[in-house]
Amino acid sequence: MKRWVRPLIALLAAVSLGAVAHAQIVIKPAVVFSTGGKFDKSFNEGVWQGAERFKKETGIAVAEFEPSNETQFEQVLRRFAQRGQDPIIAVGFAQAVALEKVAKEFPNVHFTLIDSVVNLPNVQSVVFREQEGSFLVGMLAAMASKTGKIGFVGGMDIPLVRRFQCGFEQGIKYANPNAELITNMTGTTPAAWNDPGRGAELAKGQFDRGVDVVYAAAGSTGLGILQATRDRGKLGIGVDSNQNHLHPGNMLTSMLKRVDLAAYNSFKAAQDNQWKGGTQVLGLKEGGVDWALDKDNEKLITPQMKAAVDAAKAAIISGQIVVHDYMSNNSCKS
Amino acid sequence: MEEALSLVTATLAATLRVATPLVLCAMGGLFSEKSGILDVGLEGKMLMAAFFAAATASLTGSAWMGVGAAILAAEVLALLHGFACITHRGNQVVSGIAINILAMGLTVVLGAAWFGRGGQTPPLTGTERLNPIFFPVAGDNILVYGALLAVPFTWWLIARTRFGLRLRAVGEVPLAVDAAGISVSWLRYRAVLLCGLFAGLAGAYLSIAQNAGFSRDMTAGQGFIALAAIIFGRWRPVPAFGACLAFGLLDAIAIRLQGVRLPGVGEVPVQLIQAMPYLLTLFLLAGFIGRTVAPKAAGVPYEKEP
Numbered sequence: 001m002k003r004w005v006r007p008l009i010a011l012l013a014a015v016s017l018g019a020v021a022h023a024q025i026v027i028k029p030a031v032v033f034s035t036g037g038k039f040d041k042s043f044n045e046g047v048w049q050g051a052e053r054f055k056k057e058t059g060i061a062v063a064e065f066e067p068s069n070e071t072q073f074e075q076v077l078r079r080f081a082q083r084g085q086d087p088i089i090a091v092g093f094a095q096a097v098a099l100e101k102v103a104k105e106f107p108n109v110h111f112t113l114i115d116s117v118v119n120l121p122n123v124q125s126v127v128f129r130e131q132e133g134s135f136l137v138g139m140l141a142a143m144a145s146k147t148g149k150i151g152f153v154g155g156m157d158i159p160l161v162r163r164f165q166c167g168f169e170q171g172i173k174y175a176n177p178n179a180e181l182i183t184n185m186t187g188t189t190p191a192a193w194n195d196p197g198r199g200a201e202l203a204k205g206q207f208d209r210g211v212d213v214v215y216a217a218a219g220s221t222g223l224g225i226l227q228a229t230r231d232r233g234k235l236g237i238g239v240d241s242n243q244n245h246l247h248p249g250n251m252l253t254s255m256l257k258r259v260d261l262a263a264y265n266s267f268k269a270a271q272d273n274q275w276k277g278g279t280q281v282l283g284l285k286e287g288g289v290d291w292a293l294d295k296d297n298e299k300l301i302t303p304q305m306k307a308a309v310d311a312a313k314a315a316i317i318s319g320q321i322v323v324h325d326y327m328s329n330n331s332c333k334s
Numbered sequence: 335m336e337e338a339l340s341l342v343t344a345t346l347a348a349t350l351r352v353a354t355p356l357v358l359c360a361m362g363g364l365f366s367e368k369s370g371i372l373d374v375g376l377e378g379k380m381l382m383a384a385f386f387a388a389a390t391a392s393l394t395g396s397a398w399m400g401v402g403a404a405i406l407a408a409e410v411l412a413l414l415h416g417f418a419c420i421t422h423r424g425n426q427v428v429s430g431i432a433i434n435i436l437a438m439g440l441t442v443v444l445g446a447a448w449f450g451r452g453g454q455t456p457p458l459t460g461t462e463r464l465n466p467i468f469f470p471v472a473g474d475n476i477l478v479y480g481a482l483l484a485v486p487f488t489w490w491l492i493a494r495t496r497f498g499l500r501l502r503a504v505g506e507v508p509l510a511v512d513a514a515g516i517s518v519s520w521l522r523y524r525a526v527l528l529c530g531l532f533a534g535l536a537g538a539y540l541s542i543a544q545n546a547g548f549s550r551d552m553t554a555g556q557g558f559i560a561l562a563a564i565i566f567g568r569w570r571p572v573p574a575f576g577a578c579l580a581f582g583l584l585d586a587i588a589i590r591l592q593g594v595r596l597p598g599v600g601e602v603p604v605q606l607i608q609a610m611p612y613l614l615t616l617f618l619l620a621g622f623i624g625r626t627v628a629p630k631a632a633g634v635p636y637e638k639e640p
Binding site: 037039068157183184185187188191194195196197198200201202204205208209220223224227231232246 | 340344348351352442450451453454457471544545546550585586589592608
C-alpha cells in the first residue's frame with residue numbers, strides 16, 4: 001500500500017498546484033544573518049542553505065549581510081528596505097528590536113523574523129518548539145550514556161537557550177529518571193555564540209566530572225564543544241543543522257531545527273504572492289524540529305533507541321506527552 | 335576522596351590550558367614594555383598569528399609550518415609597531431589599537447576570501463594540530479611546556495644578561511643608554527621582535543593546539559588580560575606568571591562552579607561567576623598590590639638631542 005501513496009500525494013499536489021497556478025511576482029529577497037556568522041555549521045548556515053536552495057531553483061539572487069556586531073542590525077535592515085529588497089529575513093532573536101523599528105518605517109516591505117515574535121502586519125515571525133526536538137535527543141543521550149551523567153553547553157544565557165536545556169532535561173529524565181544533567185552556559189553576551197575556545201573548556205570541565213554525552217546548543221561555540229568531544233572520545237549532540245558529519249563516530253545525533261525550510265518557504269511564498277504576516281510555531285508535528293539519523297551516526301543508534309524515540313515522537317505529536325516550554329513561565333517546572 | 339583528587343588535578347590541568355596563551359603573551363609584552371614600548375597591540379598580534387597558524391596548517395598539513403607562519407605574522411605586526419613608534423616616534427597606544435583593529439578586520443577578510451567560510455578556517459585534524467604529548471586528557475601539547483619554560487627564560491634574559499641590563503636601562507633612562515654609545519632604536523627593535531615571537535606562539539596555541547581552527551575574534555580579549563597580568567606582576571616575569579595562573583585558575587573554577595549547588599548558598603548565578611575575574615582585577619588593583627611602577631620611559635618616544 002505504501003508504495004503507491006507517495007506518488008499519489010505527489011500527483012495530487014502537482015494537480016492542485018497546476019489548478020491554483022499562483023501568479024509569480026518578481027521579488028528581491030535578502031537575508032540578514034545573526035552575529036554567529038553565516039558559516040557556523042548550525043543555525044545561520046541552515047538559513048543560508050534555505051536561501052541557496054531558493055536561489056538555485058529560481059535563479060533569483062539573494063542579498064546577504066553578515067553583521068560583525070549587533071549594533072549593525074538596524075542599519076542594515078533599513079538599508080535593505082531602502083534599496084527595495086523584499087522580503088527580508090532577519091535571523092535570530094537579537095534582531096527583534098531593530099526589526100520592529102524598521103518594519104514600522106517600511107509598512108510595505110515584508111519581513112520574516114526567525115526565533116522571535118514581532119506583532120506587526122508586515123512581519124512574519126517564525127518560532128520553533130525546540131523543547132520537543134531537544135526532548136528526543138535527551139532520550140537518546142540518556143540511553144547512550146554509560147556513566148549516567150550528561151552535559152549541556154548553551155551559548156548565551158537567555159530563555160530561548162534554557163528552552164533547549166529544559167526540553168533536553170525532560171527527555172533525559174523520561175528515558176532514565178536516575179540520569180544526572182550538568183548544565184553550563186558559555187556567557188551572558190552575544191559573544192557567547194562565537195567562542196569555541198571557551199566552549200571546549202566548558203565541555204572538558206564536564207568530561208572531568210564524568211559526563212560522556214554532551215549537547216551543544218551554542219552556535220559557533222558549539223564547534224569547539226564538539227571538537228573537545230572528539231578529542232576526548234566522548235559523544236556529542238549537534239544543534240539546528242545536521243552536524244553529524246563534523247565528527248562521524250563521535251556524534252550521537254543532531255537536534256534539527258528546520259530554519260532552512262522557514263527561509264525557503266518565506267521566499268517561495270513571497271514569490272507566489274502568498275506571503276502572510278503573523279506567527280508560525282513549528283514543532284515536531286509541523287516538521288519544524290526533529291532528530292538526525294544518517295550514515296554518520298547509524299552505528300551509534302541501536303534499534304531499541306530508535307524505537308523508543310520514534311514512539312515518544314508519535315506521543316508528542318498526538319499530545320500524549322506534553323513537553324514543558326521553559327519560556328511559558330521562565331522555569332523548567334510546569 | 336579519589337574523585338576529589340582527580341577533580342583537583344583536572345582543575346589544575348584546565349588552569350594550565352587556559353593560562354598558556356596568557357603566559358606567552360605576557361612574557362612577550364614584558365620585553366616590549368621593559369624597553370619602553372607600550373604594547374596594546376598584543377591582542378591583534380595574537381589574533382593575526384592564530385589566523386595564519388590555522389590557515390598555513392590547513393594548507394600545508396603541518397602544524398609546525400603553522401607555528402612558523404604564526405611567528406612570521408606576529409613579527410610583521412611587531413615591526414609595523416616598531417616602525418611607527420621607534421623610527422617615527424608615533425603614539426604607542428594609538429599604534430597598538432590600530433594593530434588590533436587591523437588584525438580584527440584582516441583575518442576575517444582574508445579568511446572569507448581564501449576559505450569561503452565567513453572568516454573561519456577549515457577544521458584541523460591529526461598532524462595539522464599540535465597534539466598532547468604525555469596526557470591526552472590534560473591536553474599538554476608542546477606549547478604548554480613552552481610557556482612554562484618561557485618564564486625562566488624571560489627572567490634570565492632580563493635579569494642576568496647584558497642585553498637584559500641594557501633593555502631595562504632603555505626603558506628607564508634611554509638618554510643614559512644613548513650616552514653610553516648604544517643604539518636605543520636597535521635595542522627597542524630587538525625587544526619588539528621578541529614580543530612578536532611570543533605573541534606568535536600564543537596565537538598558534540589558540541588556533542592549532544587548544545582549538546582546531548581559527549574563528550573570528552577568537553582571542554576574545556586575552557591579549558588585554560595578559561597586559562593586566564604584566565601590570566599585576568609589576569613588570570616582573572615570575573609575578574606576571576603568577577597573575578596569569580590566577581586568571582586561569584579563576585576561569586577553570588568558574589567553569590566548574592556553574593550550575594553547582596553550594597551548601598547554604600544554592601546555585602550560583604552564571605553572571606556572578608563570569609564576573610569573578612573582573613572583580614578580582616578590581617580588588618587587586620584597588621589595594622592588594624599597591625602602587626604599580628611602570629618603566630619610567632614607557633610610552634615616551636625617544637628623541638635624540640639635536
